[in-house]
Amino acid sequence: MSEAYAEHYHDPRDKQFARQLRRGAPDAFTALTAFDDAALRRDGMAIPRKYTELMALAVALTTQCVYCIEAHTKAAAAEGATETEISETVFIAAALRAGGAIAHGFQAVKHYLRETGEH
Numbered sequence: 001m002s003e004a005y006a007e008h009y010h011d012p013r014d015k016q017f018a019r020q021l022r023r024g025a026p027d028a029f030t031a032l033t034a035f036d037d038a039a040l041r042r043d044g045m046a047i048p049r050k051y052t053e054l055m056a057l058a059v060a061l062t063t064q065c066v067y068c069i070e071a072h073t074k075a076a077a078a079e080g081a082t083e084t085e086i087s088e089t090v091f092i093a094a095a096l097r098a099g100g101a102i103a104h105g106f107q108a109v110k111h112y113l114r115e116t117g118e119h
Helices: 014-026 027-039 050-063 066-078 083-116
Strands: none
Touching: 014 027, 027 050, 050 066, 050 083, 066 083
């Protein structure tokens, strides 16, 4: 296997393949980059940058994007987030993700009861 291709998932070198995505879908790539900048980094945002990055980290933890976890953890730290704030963000994300499973559990019970005729 070539040095350019990692033998495992989530290798930091995989970010190099953004070039192919940009080349293959330049309009979408540009639009996504512009949207990302507008949502996270534009001047005059009401939410302070540290909190924007902590929210982005919580979402990254929930969506399990390892690249976003790295980027938003580093950005939050650069904006002054503490280890305690990062840790609390982890558990906020975990609690909400668990809450989603419980909420979808309501659907599972509803479908089960409909299927079995139990009430």
